Amino acid sequence: MRRTSFADYRCSLSRSLELMGDWWTMLILRDLYLGINRFDDLVEDIGISRNLLTTRLGDLVAHGLAERRAYQEHPPRFEYVLTEPGAELVPIVLALTAWGDKWAPPPEGQPLVFRHDRCGQIFTPRVSCDACGEPIVADEVTTLPGPGGGPGPGAYVLARRLAEKVASGELSRPG
Amino acid sequence: MRRTSFADYRCSLSRSLELMGDWWTMLILRDLYLGINRFDDLVEDIGISRNLLTTRLGDLVAHGLAERRAYQEHPPRFEYVLTEPGAELVPIVLALTAWGDKWAPPPEGQPLVFRHDRCGQIFTPRVSCDACGEPIVADEVTTLPGPGGGPGPGAYVLARRLAEKVASGELSRPG
Numbered sequence: 001m002r003r004t005s006f007a008d009y010r011c012s013l014s015r016s017l018e019l020m021g022d023w024w025t026m027l028i029l030r031d032l033y034l035g036i037n038r039f040d041d042l043v044e045d046i047g048i049s050r051n052l053l054t055t056r057l058g059d060l061v062a063h064g065l066a067e068r069r070a071y072q073e074h075p076p077r078f079e080y081v082l083t084e085p086g087a088e089l090v091p092i093v094l095a096l097t098a099w100g101d102k103w104a105p106p107p108e109g110q111p112l113v114f115r116h117d118r119c120g121q122i123f124t125p126r127v128s129c130d131a132c133g134e135p136i137v138a139d140e141v142t143t144l145p146g147p148g149g150g151p152g153p154g155a156y157v158l159a160r161r162l163a164e165k166v167a168s169g170e171l172s173r174p175g
Numbered sequence: 176m177r178r179t180s181f182a183d184y185r186c187s188l189s190r191s192l193e194l195m196g197d198w199w200t201m202l203i204l205r206d207l208y209l210g211i212n213r214f215d216d217l218v219e220d221i222g223i224s225r226n227l228l229t230t231r232l233g234d235l236v237a238h239g240l241a242e243r244r245a246y247q248e249h250p251p252r253f254e255y256v257l258t259e260p261g262a263e264l265v266p267i268v269l270a271l272t273a274w275g276d277k278w279a280p281p282p283e284g285q286p287l288v289f290r291h292d293r294c295g296q297i298f299t300p301r302v303s304c305d306a307c308g309e310p311i312v313a314d315e316v317t318t319l320p321g322p323g324g325g326p327g328p329g330a331y332v333l334a335r336r337l338a339e340k341v342a343s344g345e346l347s348r349p350g
Binding site for chain 2: 107
Protein backbone atom coordinates (compact mmCIF):
# COMPACT_ATOMS: atom_id res chain seq x y z
CA MET A 1 0.00 0.00 0.00
CA ARG A 2 1.47 3.31 -1.05
CA ARG A 3 0.55 6.07 1.35
CA THR A 4 -0.46 9.58 0.35
CA SER A 5 2.36 11.54 -1.23
CA PHE A 6 3.46 14.68 0.57
CA ALA A 7 5.55 15.83 -2.42
CA ASP A 8 3.20 18.71 -3.26
CA TYR A 9 2.64 19.77 0.34
CA ARG A 10 3.50 23.35 1.09
CA CYS A 11 5.32 22.34 4.21
CA SER A 12 9.01 21.54 4.56
CA LEU A 13 8.29 18.98 7.25
CA SER A 14 6.00 17.05 4.89
CA ARG A 15 8.60 17.25 2.17
CA SER A 16 11.28 15.89 4.49
CA LEU A 17 9.00 13.02 5.42
CA GLU A 18 8.32 12.34 1.75
CA LEU A 19 12.04 11.92 1.09
CA MET A 20 12.48 9.69 4.09
CA GLY A 21 9.77 7.30 2.93
CA ASP A 22 8.76 5.57 6.14
CA TRP A 23 10.05 4.51 9.53
CA TRP A 24 12.15 1.73 8.01
CA THR A 25 14.06 4.42 6.19
CA MET A 26 14.96 6.09 9.47
CA LEU A 27 16.37 2.81 10.79
CA ILE A 28 18.29 2.28 7.54
CA LEU A 29 19.75 5.79 7.85
CA ARG A 30 20.72 4.95 11.43
CA ASP A 31 22.51 1.80 10.32
CA LEU A 32 24.27 3.40 7.36
CA TYR A 33 25.51 6.02 9.78
CA LEU A 34 26.65 3.39 12.28
CA GLY A 35 28.72 1.61 9.64
CA ILE A 36 26.28 -1.13 8.70
CA ASN A 37 26.43 -0.53 4.96
CA ARG A 38 25.89 -3.87 3.26
CA PHE A 39 22.63 -5.40 2.22
CA ASP A 40 22.86 -8.67 4.18
CA ASP A 41 24.01 -6.89 7.33
CA LEU A 42 21.11 -4.45 7.10
CA VAL A 43 18.64 -7.32 6.70
CA GLU A 44 20.04 -9.04 9.78
CA ASP A 45 20.39 -5.96 11.95
CA ILE A 46 17.02 -4.36 11.36
CA GLY A 47 14.97 -7.48 10.70
CA ILE A 48 13.57 -6.05 7.47
CA SER A 49 12.54 -8.24 4.54
CA ARG A 50 14.88 -8.30 1.53
CA ASN A 51 12.12 -6.98 -0.75
CA LEU A 52 11.32 -4.06 1.48
CA LEU A 53 14.99 -3.23 1.98
CA THR A 54 15.59 -3.27 -1.79
CA THR A 55 12.75 -0.79 -2.27
CA ARG A 56 13.78 1.47 0.59
CA LEU A 57 17.45 1.57 -0.43
CA GLY A 58 16.36 2.35 -3.99
CA ASP A 59 14.25 5.24 -2.70
CA LEU A 60 17.09 6.55 -0.54
CA VAL A 61 19.39 6.56 -3.58
CA ALA A 62 16.71 8.08 -5.85
CA HIS A 63 16.06 10.85 -3.31
CA GLY A 64 19.75 11.61 -2.94
CA LEU A 65 20.09 10.53 0.69
CA ALA A 66 22.39 7.56 0.03
CA GLU A 67 24.78 6.36 -2.67
CA ARG A 68 25.57 2.88 -3.94
CA ARG A 69 29.30 2.31 -4.03
CA ALA A 70 31.36 -0.66 -5.20
CA TYR A 71 33.61 -2.08 -2.49
CA GLN A 72 34.80 -5.10 -4.51
CA GLU A 73 35.25 -5.66 -8.24
CA HIS A 74 35.45 -9.46 -8.71
CA PRO A 75 32.70 -10.35 -8.18
CA PRO A 76 31.12 -6.89 -8.04
CA ARG A 77 29.84 -6.05 -4.56
CA PHE A 78 28.18 -2.87 -3.40
CA GLU A 79 27.52 -1.03 -0.21
CA TYR A 80 25.41 2.01 0.62
CA VAL A 81 26.77 5.19 2.14
CA LEU A 82 25.13 8.43 3.22
CA THR A 83 25.35 11.52 1.02
CA GLU A 84 25.67 15.01 2.50
CA PRO A 85 21.88 15.51 2.86
CA GLY A 86 21.65 12.01 4.34
CA ALA A 87 24.42 12.75 6.82
CA GLU A 88 22.67 15.97 7.83
CA LEU A 89 19.68 13.91 8.93
CA VAL A 90 21.87 11.99 11.37
CA PRO A 91 21.86 14.59 14.17
CA ILE A 92 18.07 14.65 13.97
CA VAL A 93 17.99 10.86 14.19
CA LEU A 94 20.24 11.12 17.27
CA ALA A 95 17.90 13.70 18.83
CA LEU A 96 14.95 11.39 18.27
CA THR A 97 16.93 8.52 19.78
CA ALA A 98 17.61 10.64 22.87
CA TRP A 99 13.90 11.42 23.11
CA GLY A 100 13.23 7.65 23.05
CA ASP A 101 15.88 7.08 25.72
CA LYS A 102 13.99 9.51 27.94
CA TRP A 103 10.35 8.74 27.19
CA ALA A 104 10.31 5.16 25.90
CA PRO A 105 13.49 3.45 27.09
CA PRO A 106 13.88 -0.27 26.47
CA PRO A 107 13.51 -2.27 29.73
CA GLU A 108 17.22 -3.16 29.63
CA GLY A 109 18.18 0.53 29.69
CA GLN A 110 19.71 2.95 27.21
CA PRO A 111 21.09 0.83 24.34
CA LEU A 112 23.62 3.34 23.02
CA VAL A 113 25.43 6.38 24.30
CA PHE A 114 27.03 9.04 22.15
CA ARG A 115 30.41 10.70 22.58
CA HIS A 116 31.11 14.04 20.96
CA ASP A 117 34.61 13.72 19.50
CA ARG A 118 35.12 17.50 19.50
CA CYS A 119 34.79 17.88 23.26
CA GLY A 120 35.29 14.25 24.30
CA GLN A 121 32.13 14.19 26.43
CA ILE A 122 29.28 11.71 26.50
CA PHE A 123 26.40 13.92 25.44
CA THR A 124 22.68 14.14 24.90
CA PRO A 125 21.79 15.68 21.55
CA ARG A 126 19.45 18.60 21.94
CA VAL A 127 17.91 21.05 19.51
CA SER A 128 19.16 24.57 20.05
CA CYS A 129 18.92 28.05 18.59
CA ASP A 130 21.67 28.87 16.08
CA ALA A 131 21.43 32.54 17.09
CA CYS A 132 21.85 32.34 20.88
CA GLY A 133 22.79 28.70 21.41
CA GLU A 134 20.13 28.05 24.03
CA PRO A 135 18.02 24.87 23.91
CA ILE A 136 14.77 25.19 22.02
CA VAL A 137 11.63 24.67 24.09
CA ALA A 138 8.30 24.38 22.29
CA ASP A 139 6.55 27.29 24.01
CA GLU A 140 9.44 29.71 23.41
CA VAL A 141 9.12 29.67 19.63
CA THR A 142 6.89 31.88 17.49
CA THR A 143 6.08 30.69 14.00
CA LEU A 144 5.88 33.33 11.29
CA PRO A 145 4.95 33.13 7.62
CA GLY A 146 8.07 32.70 5.48
CA PRO A 147 8.72 33.91 1.93
CA GLY A 148 6.87 30.86 0.57
CA GLY A 149 4.08 30.95 3.14
CA GLY A 150 0.52 30.67 1.93
CA PRO A 151 -2.39 28.26 1.77
CA GLY A 152 -1.82 24.90 0.14
CA PRO A 153 -1.95 21.18 0.89
CA GLY A 154 -0.68 20.62 4.41
CA ALA A 155 -1.19 24.26 5.42
CA TYR A 156 -4.71 25.44 4.63
CA VAL A 157 -5.84 26.45 8.09
CA LEU A 158 -2.37 27.37 9.24
CA ALA A 159 -1.73 29.83 6.40
CA ARG A 160 -5.10 31.51 6.99
CA ARG A 161 -4.47 31.90 10.72
CA LEU A 162 -0.98 33.27 10.20
CA ALA A 163 -2.28 35.74 7.59
CA GLU A 164 -4.97 36.88 10.06
CA LYS A 165 -2.37 37.42 12.77
CA VAL A 166 -0.19 39.42 10.41
CA ALA A 167 -3.21 41.49 9.28
CA SER A 168 -4.20 42.23 12.90
CA GLY A 169 -0.64 43.28 13.79
CA GLU A 170 -0.25 40.41 16.28
CA LEU A 171 2.58 39.05 14.12
CA SER A 172 4.88 40.84 11.74
CA ARG A 173 6.55 39.20 8.78
CA PRO A 174 10.31 39.11 9.27
CA GLY A 175 11.98 41.89 7.30
CA MET B 176 -2.28 -2.44 6.76
CA ARG B 177 -0.54 -2.40 10.12
CA ARG B 178 3.21 -2.18 9.77
CA THR B 179 5.70 -4.12 11.83
CA SER B 180 5.74 -3.11 15.48
CA PHE B 181 8.99 -1.71 16.81
CA ALA B 182 7.79 -1.91 20.42
CA ASP B 183 10.15 -4.76 21.30
CA TYR B 184 13.13 -3.32 19.42
CA ARG B 185 16.21 -2.77 21.51
CA CYS B 186 16.69 0.65 20.04
CA SER B 187 15.38 3.93 21.39
CA LEU B 188 14.97 5.31 17.89
CA SER B 189 12.66 2.44 16.94
CA ARG B 190 10.71 2.92 20.14
CA SER B 191 10.27 6.61 19.42
CA LEU B 192 9.03 5.79 15.94
CA GLU B 193 6.61 3.24 17.41
CA LEU B 194 5.04 5.91 19.61
CA MET B 195 4.82 8.34 16.74
CA GLY B 196 2.88 5.88 14.59
CA ASP B 197 3.51 7.20 11.10
CA TRP B 198 4.20 10.35 9.12
CA TRP B 199 0.65 11.59 9.61
CA THR B 200 1.36 11.65 13.31
CA MET B 201 4.30 13.98 12.77
CA LEU B 202 2.05 16.41 10.86
CA ILE B 203 -0.61 16.16 13.58
CA LEU B 204 2.03 16.95 16.22
CA ARG B 205 3.09 19.91 14.10
CA ASP B 206 -0.47 21.21 13.94
CA LEU B 207 -1.22 20.67 17.64
CA TYR B 208 1.92 22.64 18.36
CA LEU B 209 0.92 25.41 15.96
CA GLY B 210 -2.45 25.83 17.66
CA ILE B 211 -4.59 23.77 15.32
CA ASN B 212 -6.18 21.64 18.01
CA ARG B 213 -9.67 20.78 16.80
CA PHE B 214 -10.71 17.81 14.74
CA ASP B 215 -12.30 19.63 11.82
CA ASP B 216 -9.41 22.10 11.56
CA LEU B 217 -6.91 19.23 11.52
CA VAL B 218 -8.85 17.48 8.74
CA GLU B 219 -8.86 20.65 6.67
CA ASP B 220 -5.29 21.71 7.33
CA ILE B 221 -3.54 18.39 6.76
CA GLY B 222 -5.91 16.87 4.22
CA ILE B 223 -6.21 13.67 6.23
CA SER B 224 -9.35 11.51 6.17
CA ARG B 225 -11.60 11.64 9.23
CA ASN B 226 -11.14 7.93 9.85
CA LEU B 227 -7.38 8.10 9.75
CA LEU B 228 -7.31 11.19 11.95
CA THR B 229 -9.54 9.51 14.54
CA THR B 230 -7.17 6.56 14.70
CA ARG B 231 -4.02 8.67 14.83
CA LEU B 232 -5.36 11.00 17.53
CA GLY B 233 -6.44 7.95 19.54
CA ASP B 234 -2.92 6.53 19.25
CA LEU B 235 -1.35 9.85 20.27
CA VAL B 236 -3.55 9.94 23.38
CA ALA B 237 -2.95 6.24 24.16
CA HIS B 238 0.81 6.75 23.86
CA GLY B 239 0.76 9.79 26.10
CA LEU B 240 1.81 12.33 23.47
CA ALA B 241 -1.47 14.28 23.43
CA GLU B 242 -4.48 14.83 25.69
CA ARG B 243 -8.15 15.30 24.87
CA ARG B 244 -9.54 18.33 26.64
CA ALA B 245 -13.06 19.78 26.77
CA TYR B 246 -13.23 23.37 25.54
CA GLN B 247 -17.03 23.66 25.68
CA GLU B 248 -19.64 21.96 27.86
CA HIS B 249 -22.99 22.48 26.05
CA PRO B 250 -22.77 20.71 23.74
CA PRO B 251 -19.54 18.96 24.76
CA ARG B 252 -16.66 19.78 22.42
CA PHE B 253 -13.07 18.61 22.64
CA GLU B 254 -9.69 19.62 21.43
CA TYR B 255 -6.31 17.94 21.53
CA VAL B 256 -3.24 19.38 23.20
CA LEU B 257 0.34 18.16 23.50
CA THR B 258 1.55 16.57 26.72
CA GLU B 259 5.09 17.12 28.03
CA PRO B 260 6.57 14.21 26.01
CA GLY B 261 4.65 15.43 22.97
CA ALA B 262 5.95 18.97 23.42
CA GLU B 263 9.50 17.63 23.72
CA LEU B 264 9.15 16.21 20.21
CA VAL B 265 8.44 19.67 18.82
CA PRO B 266 12.06 20.87 18.64
CA ILE B 267 12.90 17.70 16.70
CA VAL B 268 10.01 18.36 14.35
CA LEU B 269 11.37 21.90 13.88
CA ALA B 270 14.85 20.51 13.12
CA LEU B 271 13.38 18.19 10.51
CA THR B 272 11.45 21.11 9.04
CA ALA B 273 14.68 23.10 8.76
CA TRP B 274 16.31 20.14 7.01
CA GLY B 275 13.42 20.19 4.53
CA ASP B 276 13.80 23.95 4.05
CA LYS B 277 17.41 23.31 3.06
CA TRP B 278 17.24 20.07 1.06
CA ALA B 279 13.67 19.90 -0.23
CA PRO B 280 12.18 23.40 -0.21
CA PRO B 281 8.76 23.95 -1.76
CA PRO B 282 9.05 25.84 -5.08
CA GLU B 283 7.40 28.90 -3.48
CA GLY B 284 10.17 29.13 -0.87
CA GLN B 285 10.38 28.52 2.87
CA PRO B 286 6.78 28.30 4.15
CA LEU B 287 7.48 29.17 7.79
CA VAL B 288 10.21 30.86 9.75
CA PHE B 289 10.79 30.49 13.47
CA ARG B 290 11.55 33.17 16.02
CA HIS B 291 13.17 32.27 19.31
CA ASP B 292 11.29 34.27 21.92
CA ARG B 293 14.19 34.09 24.40
CA CYS B 294 16.64 35.92 22.16
CA GLY B 295 14.19 37.50 19.72
CA GLN B 296 16.06 36.22 16.66
CA ILE B 297 14.78 34.36 13.62
CA PHE B 298 16.65 31.09 13.95
CA THR B 299 17.40 27.77 12.35
CA PRO B 300 17.00 24.89 14.78
CA ARG B 301 20.11 22.75 14.95
CA VAL B 302 21.11 19.73 16.96
CA SER B 303 23.93 20.49 19.36
CA CYS B 304 25.98 18.89 22.12
CA ASP B 305 24.61 19.53 25.61
CA ALA B 306 28.15 19.33 27.00
CA CYS B 307 29.99 21.87 24.82
CA GLY B 308 27.13 23.53 22.91
CA GLU B 309 28.69 22.99 19.49
CA PRO B 310 26.55 21.75 16.58
CA ILE B 311 26.54 17.99 16.13
CA VAL B 312 28.00 16.77 12.84
CA ALA B 313 27.58 13.10 11.94
CA ASP B 314 31.26 12.25 11.63
CA GLU B 315 32.19 13.81 14.95
CA VAL B 316 30.15 11.39 17.05
CA THR B 317 31.27 8.02 18.39
CA THR B 318 28.59 5.54 19.36
CA LEU B 319 29.27 3.39 22.42
CA PRO B 320 27.30 0.59 24.02
CA GLY B 321 25.04 1.92 26.77
CA PRO B 322 23.90 0.19 29.96
CA GLY B 323 21.15 -1.59 28.01
CA GLY B 324 23.31 -2.37 24.99
CA GLY B 325 23.22 -5.87 23.58
CA PRO B 326 21.91 -7.90 20.69
CA GLY B 327 18.17 -7.81 20.05
CA PRO B 328 15.65 -6.91 17.38
CA GLY B 329 16.84 -3.78 15.64
CA ALA B 330 20.43 -4.18 16.83
CA TYR B 331 21.77 -7.66 16.07
CA VAL B 332 24.75 -6.73 13.94
CA LEU B 333 25.31 -3.42 15.69
CA ALA B 334 25.56 -4.94 19.17
CA ARG B 335 28.02 -7.57 17.93
CA ARG B 336 30.23 -4.97 16.25
CA LEU B 337 30.24 -2.69 19.27
CA ALA B 338 31.09 -5.64 21.55
CA GLU B 339 34.00 -6.56 19.26
CA LYS B 340 35.29 -3.01 19.36
CA VAL B 341 35.08 -2.94 23.15
CA ALA B 342 36.85 -6.33 23.37
CA SER B 343 39.65 -5.15 21.07
CA GLY B 344 40.14 -1.97 23.08
CA GLU B 345 39.11 0.24 20.13
CA LEU B 346 36.17 1.49 22.19
CA SER B 347 35.74 1.67 25.93
CA ARG B 348 32.41 1.59 27.72
CA PRO B 349 31.73 4.89 29.42
CA GLY B 350 32.46 4.68 33.15
